[in-house]
Amino acid sequence: MKFSVMMILLKKALKHAEVMRFSTYTFRKSTIYALSSGHGKCGVAVIRVTGPKASNAVQAIAGFSKLPEPRFAHLRNFRNVHNGDIIDKGLVIWFPGPKSFTGEDSCEFQVHGSLAVVNGILNSLSLIPSFRIAEAGEFTRRAYFNGKLDLTEVEGLADLLNAETEIQRKQAFLQSQGFLSKLYLEWKNDLSKELAHIEASIDFEETENLDSNKDESIKNISRIKQQIETHLLNGRKGEILRHGVKTVILGKPNVGKSSLFNLLCGRPAAIVTSTSGTTRDVLEVRLDISGYPLILVDTAGLAKHSSDPIELEGMKRAVEQLDNADLIIVVMDASDYSSWKINNKYLTFKDYLKCYMKNLELESYFFDCSERRSKPTIFVMNKSDLYSVETENVVSISCKTEKGFDNFLSTIGVELNKICGEPTKEHPCMNKTRHRQHLEDCLSEQNIFIEKYKASDMDVVILAEHLRRALRHLGKLVGSTSTEDLLDIIFSEFCIGK
Numbered sequence: 001m002k003f004s005v006m007m008i009l010l011k012k013a014l015k016h017a018e019v020m021r022f023s024t025y026t027f028r029k030s031t032i033y034a035l036s037s038g039h040g041k042c043g044v045a046v047i048r049v050t051g052p053k054a055s056n057a058v059q060a061i062a063g064f065s066k067l068p069e070p071r072f073a074h075l076r077n078f079r080n081v082h083n084g085d086i087i088d089k090g091l092v093i094w095f096p097g098p099k100s101f102t103g104e105d106s107c108e109f110q111v112h113g114s115l116a117v118v119n120g121i122l123n124s125l126s127l128i129p130s131f132r133i134a135e136a137g138e139f140t141r142r143a144y145f146n147g148k149l150d151l152t153e154v155e156g157l158a159d160l161l162n163a164e165t166e167i168q169r170k171q172a173f174l175q176s177q178g179f180l181s182k183l184y185l186e187w188k189n190d191l192s193k194e195l196a197h198i199e200a201s202i203d204f205e206e207t208e209n210l211d212s213n214k215d216e217s218i219k220n221i222s223r224i225k226q227q228i229e230t231h232l233l234n235g236r237k238g239e240i241l242r243h244g245v246k247t248v249i250l251g252k253p254n255v256g257k258s259s260l261f262n263l264l265c266g267r268p269a270a271i272v273t274s275t276s277g278t279t280r281d282v283l284e285v286r287l288d289i290s291g292y293p294l295i296l297v298d299t300a301g302l303a304k305h306s307s308d309p310i311e312l313e314g315m316k317r318a319v320e321q322l323d324n325a326d327l328i329i330v331v332m333d334a335s336d337y338s339s340w341k342i343n344n345k346y347l348t349f350k351d352y353l354k355c356y357m358k359n360l361e362l363e364s365y366f367f368d369c370s371e372r373r374s375k376p377t378i379f380v381m382n383k384s385d386l387y388s389v390e391t392e393n394v395v396s397i398s399c400k401t402e403k404g405f406d407n408f409l410s411t412i413g414v415e416l417n418k419i420c421g422e423p424t425k426e427h428p429c430m431n432k433t434r435h436r437q438h439l440e441d442c443l444s445e446q447n448i449f450i451e452k453y454k455a456s457d458m459d460v461v462i463l464a465e466h467l468r469r470a471l472r473h474l475g476k477l478v479g480s481t482s483t484e485d486l487l488d489i490i491f492s493e494f495c496i497g498k
């Protein structure tokens, strides 16, 4: 048998294996239920049911002899399945499959949100034959297996449930609506077309035809490759937005770092005293600034001469924070600046800044552009109530009077926008290590393909296999090929009832 024919048969077998995996899941299906709204006392609680026997819940609990009109809210008495007592009066909505979230027959009960009512309904559901309580993420898992959502949409939904700020919400919502998968599917489609050309030529042994298409093929694949590369570069923004922008406050002792930290938090989270070296440990809070998630870190002041082992440890920890910082806020003291003189002359701000950073032994972080360590930085001159400094590239503020604080907030907002960007439908950002991994692997397969194809030093059949692998990585991204382990990780991010 020819090698290329073997490859085609192997490919078909792999496809079959995928279909098998999907169908084994359907065999395991039972009807599941769960409280989908938050736990604890609340105005209204939502209980969801999905699975082949969901209609039994509508009939047994809401007392319909014939199923009600789908997707309409019906006000009904809900009865205890065991003794017929009325538990509560509420709304029931019937969603016959496949037009439901999971794609299966589903229904939703909206009841008064007390523990007793919710337990009453859940107990009744448990008495209906073949009903069981849902596992965490099981509703979404079913939606995925029924083709209602692909994997990046599932991830987007998980992020949406966890979103803390407006821009995080926007990124997650766009992803849950399929804008990221749309991009990946476009690339998958384009690459598939290129592969189809090559496969057709192999099957019919049309080597002349293959040669004439070579330049066109290389051009098309290079274009896709470049789009993926740009997407990866932008992806760093999406990843930071998803995790939060780690923002480290640094400076000499007593300049007002903790005062600024507290002002941003809106509460006295850190101890502030006039004693130099007050802060020792690294303090961290999560904040929402202009819709962006900020992980704000207060650190010990960096003193040049210290023999106190606790202070030295604090400084070591402060500097370590720089390694994975996304944004740095360097705080200075205006009264300190005003007192610095060299040869009896006051320093320009630029010279002062150089000396200041040299004192902190952090010059290379900010001034050595050849080093990759240079990070986005905001320079803040605090204590402007004592001495006013109006210079370019420095934000003047007084933590004592709060003068200049609004200006400081908008400066942070601008930086955050530069760091995270703002996700749009046209440019959705990747935001997970999983995405990066598959895209990088996809790129490296494309690179091998282009290089070997150009040099004509590889059998075309093997060459095509590199394109196939590149495609498989895109497939893994949207979840048309995935493993149970990966699915377990992704669905574990959901709570019960989603």
Ligand SMILES: Nc1nc2c(ncn2[C@@H]2O[C@H](COP(=O)(O)OP(=O)(O)OP(=O)(O)O)[C@@H](O)[C@H]2O)c(=O)[nH]1
Pocket: 251, 252, 253, 254, 255, 256, 257, 258, 259, 260, 271, 272, 273, 274, 275, 276, 277, 278, 279, 280, 299, 300, 301, 302, 382, 383, 384, 385, 386, 397, 398, 399, 400, 401
């Ligand atoms: N006049 C004036 N005093 C300030 C201002 N901000 C902070 N201070 C005072 O400066 C002193 C040091 O403030 P902290 O916030 O503890 O300074 P820090 O940089 O965190 O100090 P360490 O943790 O010791 O490194 C305190 O006495 C504050 O009240 C300001 O804007 N104006």
Ligand SMILES: [K+]
Pocket: 253, 254, 272, 273, 274, 275, 276, 277, 278, 279
């Ligand atoms: K202090």
Ligand SMILES: [Mg+2]
Pocket: 257, 258, 259, 270, 271, 278, 279, 299, 300, 301
């Ligand atoms: Mg402090």
